[in-house]
Amino acid sequence: xxxxxxxxxxxxxxGSPSVDMPIYKGTIGPDVIDIRKLYGQTGKFxxxxxxxxxxxxxxxxTYIDGDKGELLYRGxxxxxxxxxxxxxxxxxxxxxxxxxNAAQKAKxxxxxxxxxxxxxxxxxxxxxxxxxxxxxxxxxxTVGALASFYHDSLDINDPKQREISAxxxxxxxxxxxxxxxxYSIGQPFMYPRNDLSYSANFMHMMFANPCEEYxxxxxxxxxxxxxxxxxxDHEQNASTSTVRLAGSSGANxxxxxxxxxxxxxxxxxxxxxxxxxxxxxxxxxxxxxxxxIEKVKDKNSGVKLMGFGHRVYKNFDPRAKLMRETCxxxxxxxxxxxxxxxxxxxxxxxxxxxxxxxxxxxxxxNVDFYSGIVQSALGIPVSLFTGIFAMARTIGWIAQxxxxxxxxxxxxxxxxxxxxxxxxxxxxxxxxx
Numbered sequence: 001x002x003x004x005x006x007x008x009x010x011x012x013x014x015g016s017p018s019v020d021m022p023i024y025k026g027t028i029g030p031d032v033i034d035i036r037k038l039y040g041q042t043g044k045f046x047x048x049x050x051x052x053x054x055x056x057x058x059x060x061x062t063y064i065d066g067d068k069g070e071l072l073y074r075g076x077x078x079x080x081x082x083x084x085x086x087x088x089x090x091x092x093x094x095x096x097x098x099x100x101n102a103a104q105k106a107k108x109x110x111x112x113x114x115x116x117x118x119x120x121x122x123x124x125x126x127x128x129x130x131x132x133x134x135x136x137x138x139x140x141x142t143v144g145a146l147a148s149f150y151h152d153s154l155d156i157n158d159p160k161q162r163e164i165s166a167x168x169x170x171x172x173x174x175x176x177x178x179x180x181x182x183y184s185i186g187q188p189f190m191y192p193r194n195d196l197s198y199s200a201n202f203m204h205m206m207f208a209n210p211c212e213e214y215x216x217x218x219x220x221x222x223x224x225x226x227x228x229x230x231x232x233d234h235e236q237n238a239s240t241s242t243v244r245l246a247g248s249s250g251a252n253x254x255x256x257x258x259x260x261x262x263x264x265x266x267x268x269x270x271x272x273x274x275x276x277x278x279x280x281x282x283x284x285x286x287x288x289x290x291x292x293i294e295k296v297k298d299k300n301s302g303v304k305l306m307g308f309g310h311r312v313y314k315n316f317d318p319r320a321k322l323m324r325e326t327c328x329x330x331x332x333x334x335x336x337x338x339x340x341x342x343x344x345x346x347x348x349x350x351x352x353x354x355x356x357x358x359x360x361x362x363x364x365x366n367v368d369f370y371s372g373i374v375q376s377a378l379g380i381p382v383s384l385f386t387g388i389f390a391m392a393r394t395i396g397w398i399a400q401x402x403x404x405x406x407x408x409x410x411x412x413x414x415x416x417x418x419x420x421x422x423x424x425x426x427x428x429x430x431x432x433x
Contacts, residue, residue, distance in 0.1 A: 008033045016042070028063060045416040055236075057244065057410065061094060061399055062233045066312040071319065073233060074098070082322045087228040087392075088112060088198050091170055094233055094399040109198075115171035116192035116201065118179075119149045126183045135180040135387040136265040142176050143169075144258035154252045156405055165253040166398045173391045174198070178205035181384055199225040202391075207379060219333040220378055223326045224388075227371050230319040231389055233396025234312075239263040239270070243397040244404050245413040253401060260397045261390045270386040270393075273372035276307030277382050280373075285340060286347050297357055307369030308352055309362065316364045323370035324349075330377045345373050 004023040011018040019041050022034045032055045039045055048054045063072040071078040074093050081090055085099070092100045092108050100108055125145060129138050146168070147154065153164040175192055182189050182205075190205045200221045208214035234240070242263040246256040264270035283292050295303035310317050336342050349365050352358045375385055404410050 004031060010038075010042075026058070029065070039416075045418070047418050051241075051415075056241065056413075057236070057404065057407065059236070059400065059403060060097070061403060062235045062396070064235045064312055066310075066314050069313050069316045069318045071234075078230065078318055079322060082226050082229050082319075085229065086197070086199075087225045087232070090229045090232050091395045094395050095166060095402070111167055112171045112198065113192075113194050113201075115167050116175055116194075118146075118172050118175050121149070122176075122179075123189065126179060129183065131184055131186065133184070134265075135177070135184065135384050136261065136390070138180040138183070139176060139387055139390060140258050140262050140265070142180075143173070143261060144255055146172065147252050147254040150254070156247075156250060156252065159406075162253070162402055162405065166402060169253065169257055169394050169398055173394045174202040175205060177384070177387045177391050178202060180387060181206055181381070184381075184383075197221065197225075199228065203378075217333070219329060223330045223374055224378065226322060226326050227374065227388065228392040230323060230367055230371070231392035233393070233399065236400075237269070238266070239393065240397060240400050243401050247401045247404055248410060248413045253398065256401055257394060257397055260393070264390055264393065265386060270389045272307065272366075273368035273375070273389070274382050274385045276369045277372040277376055277385070279306040280341060280345055280348070283344060283348070286344050289344070289348055289351060293351060293355070305352070305358075305363060307372065308358065308365055310366045313366070315362055317366040319367035320365055320370060323367050323374065324365070327370045327374050327377075330374050334377055336377055342373060342377065345369075 002025045004025050006023050008021045008023055009018050010021065019038070021038070023031050024034060025031050035046055046054070061074065063075075064070065073081060073090065074097055076093070076099070081093075085093075088109050089100060089105060091112075092105065122142065122145070125142055126138070129141070150165070150168060153161040153168065155161045179189050187209055190208045190210075192201050193204055196204055196216065200216045203216065203221055203224060204214050236244075239260040243256045243260040246259040247253075251259075267275055283289060292303070295301040296305045331337050331339075331342055349369070352363060352365060358364075372382075372385060375388060376382070380388060
């Protein structure tokens with residue numbers, strides 16, 4: 001973070017003295033105005049609902065340029081990582097700042113693999129949930145409960161313990177997600193297998209059963225791995241900010257990640273791919289698309305096009321192109337090109353990419369549109385989509401949390417407010433209310 005020679009000057013029309021504020025430059029991206037002394041110098045706060053113009057921290061992990069459609073993990077374009085790396089290499093990069101060499105990769109893969117099993121007592125936790133409980137509620141509870149089992153890695157001021165907690169969370173999330181699924185369908189839990197890759201192991205825990213051997217399909221495993229890479233981190237989004245805010249109080253890493261999962265559960269955040277698939281099912285068939293499109297164009301209809309456009313990416317979502325390729329690979333591998341739901345999705349994609357209404361508004365299909373289709377093709381139920389998202393984003397959360405703990409400038413989060421309630425008043429006696 002370099003201070004600029006230029007300063008920002010805030011002036012007031014009531015004759016109050018103006019205030020100079022320093023400006024900092026990042027490596028790339030917009031400069032920031034340092035307003036930390038604003039209240040002390042002026043007695044005023046800034047007002048920024050949703051923190052859309054406020055940088056809450058400095059970070060060297062992920063960079064997004066929404067106008068250019070650019071997403072970088074530690075400086076590497078997402079397009080290159082998704083093609084040339086697997087998910088655990090991406091995890092290593094986000095945690096450590098550099099891609100691993102062959103020896104580092106082998107050691108990291110082995111360490112994560114050896115931590116995938118959860119404590120046997122965790123099995124009993126699941127019995128306390130209803131079988132139809134939403135997987136995200138199960139994950140909030142079970143991830144938070146990990147703190148009950150791993151007292152040896154809760155000292156957040158010890159870098160070694162933070163590293164162990166990071167490994168445990170990356171390793172155990174797939175196991176817990178798969179357990180939540182197996183519990184919901186009444187099948188026995190499948191233990192992790194150390195001879196399988198991270199994504200293959202998850203597919204095995206999800207879809208194997210004791211009655212027959214599960215055959216790993218490399219195309220499907222690679223598709224899942226790509227979903228995980230594309231969702232691994234996304235700068236200071238709502239759930240990442242939640243993890244940082246929880247962590248700023250000194251809370252243990254398992255509690256912080258559970259808080260992130262709770263935030264991700266919201267339909268405006270992690271539930272977007274679930275909403276996109278629900279929309280496709282509501283449309284029903286290709287013949288109904290024109291009528292649906294007309295409703296979308298009618299502002300009074302209340303019908304929204306889910307899985308298109310993005311709050312940050314103003315042109316296109318760089319993850320969507322990669323996910324689109326994966327989507328077609330999976331549908332071809334499984335022979336699902338003629339499945340009614342997937343034909344409908346591809347037809348809707350074609351219309352949205354060519355219809356002037358959508359093109360002029362830059363409502364391109366985003367990563368959620370394609371990842372929902374891919375996960376459905378893999379056999380993952382819609383209710384578990386956000387659980388897969390949580391599994392992927394855990395590495396981003398833990399990397400951001402780790403960076404925050406080590407940041408000497410970090411303070412406990414305490415947003416300010418513009419109070420618009422009643423001024424001070426006296427309490428009347430009960431007979432006068």
